[in-house]
Amino acid sequence: MTDIETALGDLVVANRILANENVVDAYGHVSVRRPDDPERFFLSCSRSPELVSREDIMEFGLDGEPSGGDDRTPYLERFIHAGVYERNPDAVAVVHSHAEEVLPYSITEEPLRPVIHSAGLMGARVPVWDIADRFGDTTLLVIDMEQGRDLAGALDEHRVVLMRGHGFTAAARSLSEVVRLSVMLPRNARILTTALRFGRVKELSEGEIARRLRMNPDGPEFWRAWEYWATRAGCAEMLEGHPNRGG
Ligand SMILES: [Zn+2]
Structure with missing residues (x-):
């Protein structure tokens, strides 16, 4: 299996997992940078993640435009992905989601922070980006490169950025x-929201977060979760021959 084939297969599985775990629904998307060309990335055409198959995957440049005259309808908000890849060379994969659990933290002063071990990956601080700050009254959707770049600037070196009311x-x-990260984020938000009713909350320390982030992102303990989620999502057969398998 070539790196490209692995990336495309993983991207389909990622779509199905995110849908099955309720991180995305009709909307929301996931992309991956092209392994042999950092100036390009893969993202489905405009379909709901649960329905995405290998044939739906399109390739885009860092300007958010499709490669090779592909005239299928792309996601309106593909500029989110383009902006992040353009700004941060370390970003290999990007998720955009409308998960309701995190939204209260995007419209109040209460900061979203990691309170459960598996959410340490989100980092200590989650910035909130308000599209109105620079663009005034919009649909709140990120529909061009200027908005994508502004969002990517707010994300900067962080792992997650909340988008106000979105x-x-x-x-x-x-x-x-x-x-x-995207599966754990709404779970962490749910637990934090519940705990805040009781009063003061103890979050993960900077040292704990740093230790979580030093774990190998593709270590065998994490493959276990990938295999579990893929099987629940009904696409276990897509893991056949995967290079990470066997851990
Ligand atoms: Zn959106």
């Missing part, structure tokens, strides 16, 4: 890492 965007070092 959702979140997450970037990571691999597809499996960004999927894990």
Whole structure:
């Protein structure tokens, strides 16, 4: 299996997992940078993640435009991905989601922070980007490169940025890492929201977060989760012959 084939297969699995774990629904998307060309990335055409198959994957440049005259309808918000890849050379995979659990933290002063071990990956601070700050009254959707770049600037070196009244965007070092981060983020938000009713909350320390981030994002303990989620999502057969398998 070539690196490209692995990346395309993983991207389909990532779409199905995110849908099955309720991180995305009709909307939301996941992309991966092209392994042999950092100036390009793969992202589905405009389909709901649960329905995405290998044939739906399109290739884009860092300007958010499709490669090779591909005239299928792309996602309106593809500029989120283009902006992040353009700004951050370490970003290998990106998720954009409208998960409801995180939204209260995008419209209030209460900061979203990691309170459960598996969410340490989100980092200590999650910035909030408000599209109105620079663009005034919009649909709140990120529909061009200028907006994509502005969002990517707010994400900067962080792992996650909340988008006011809209959702979140997450970037990571691999597809499996960004999927894990995106699955854990709403869970962490749910637990934090519940705990805040009781009063003061103890979050993960800077040292704990640093130790979580030093873990190998594609280590065998994380493959276990990928395999579990892929099987639940009904696409276990797509893991046949995968180079990470066997850990
Ligand atoms: Zn959106």
